[in-house]
């Protein structure tokens with residue numbers, strides 16, 4: 374049995390994610406980071422509040438995703454790599470620390486995250502990022518594609534399409550911006566889990582015209598997970614790697630109440646973990662983020678624990694390759 378070291382702290386009472394060493398060495402295999410950015414808020418269907426504003430809270434205008442990275446770090450101690458290096462039962466009891474060099478690079482702005490991601494891409498590592506709102510994957514994918522350009526699929530778990538054409542730097546138009554900037558092809562965007570009535574006609578029209586693959590929750594209900602995993606794998610055949618972006622609102626709020634835009638009766642966590650596993654058995658993972666987690670709505674850290682578990686699955690995905 375190895376000795377348990379003194380917990381590496383990021384700042385104050387906040388440990389690093391999985392108690393990985395705190396470092397800025399971007400040549401490692403996995404760079405964990407937080408991007409506590411929350412920008413434009415939604416007042417109602419037709420009104421957006423600008424970044425930095427704190428409007429009166431309504432069911433539409435929930436906020437607090439800027440507090441997510443540190444809240445998830447606190448819960449992640451249950452998955453500490455200090456525990457014998459992290460022996461992953463789900464990956465044939467592989468010792469994670471013997472196979473991968475993992476650091477927590479702390480919290481960054483959008484601009485800082487793009488720079489980190491570019492450096493990480495250049496040395497063939499991956500970023501695992503805790504948002505922030507759903508604009509966060511934009512600089513990460515941009516940076517990764519600048520550092521290591523390749524044909525990249527973005528596998529998105531979200532109850533919303535986020536295919537609005539504008540404003541370009543908003544957590545509702547990030548995929549269109551990435552497509553328009555030429556970093557990703559629309560046919561390489563896969564959106565799993567849309568449900569509910571918070572959708573727009575122009576988004577679904579864009580998806581159909583440009584061959585974005587959309588797998589609504591209803592299709593998963595009808596077919597089960599296995600055919601859906603095959604459909605995702607078949608779309609991944611033509612790409613070099615897959616970047617996974619998880620909006621926590623795809624999860625049933627009973628498993629994670631800490632959501633900016635909750636919607637009842639969503640996916641259960643193990644369905645999502647299975648889809649992530651199957652996708653990353655098909656092609657290598659080139660990055661992961663988890664967004665729209667709002668800890669002020671959490672209950673007894675159960676949402677934060679689940680968020681940490683999803684980030685751990687991204688480590689497993691890298692381990693499998």
Ligand SMILES: [Mn+2]
Pocket residue numbers: 531532533620622623634665
């Ligand atoms: Mn969403």
